[in-house]
Amino acid sequence: MKRFYDYVCENGHKTEKFVVYEATNLKCECGALANRTLSAPAFKLEGWSGSFPTAHAKFGKSHTDKLKSEQKLNS
Numbered sequence: 766m767k768r769f770y771d772y773v774c775e776n777g778h779k780t781e782k783f784v785v786y787e788a789t790n791l792k793c794e795c796g797a798l799a800n801r802t803l804s805a806p807a808f809k810l811e812g813w814s815g816s817f818p819t820a821h822a823k824f825g826k827s828h829t830d831k832l833k834s835e836q837k838l839n840s
């Protein structure tokens with residue numbers, strides 16, 4: 766299975782490549798060996814913390830609205 770991985774070479778060049786999981790390193794454009802970085806989980810966390818407040822706010826609002834309408838029905 767292929768997916769995008771970030772690689773950083775010995776000279777600090779960052780490259781994103783669409784490769785198989787087994788490809789833990791590759792040759793950078795500068796000729797040096799580039800190793801896969803563990804930036805994927807960090808990226809996931811960013812996406813999560815970025816979308817969470819919105820999703821949470823939406824949930825809180827719809828939940829409150831639901832409660833309100835339910836209270837109306839009961840009164």
Ligand SMILES: [Zn+2]
Nearest residue numbers: 774778793795
């Ligand atoms: Zn390089």
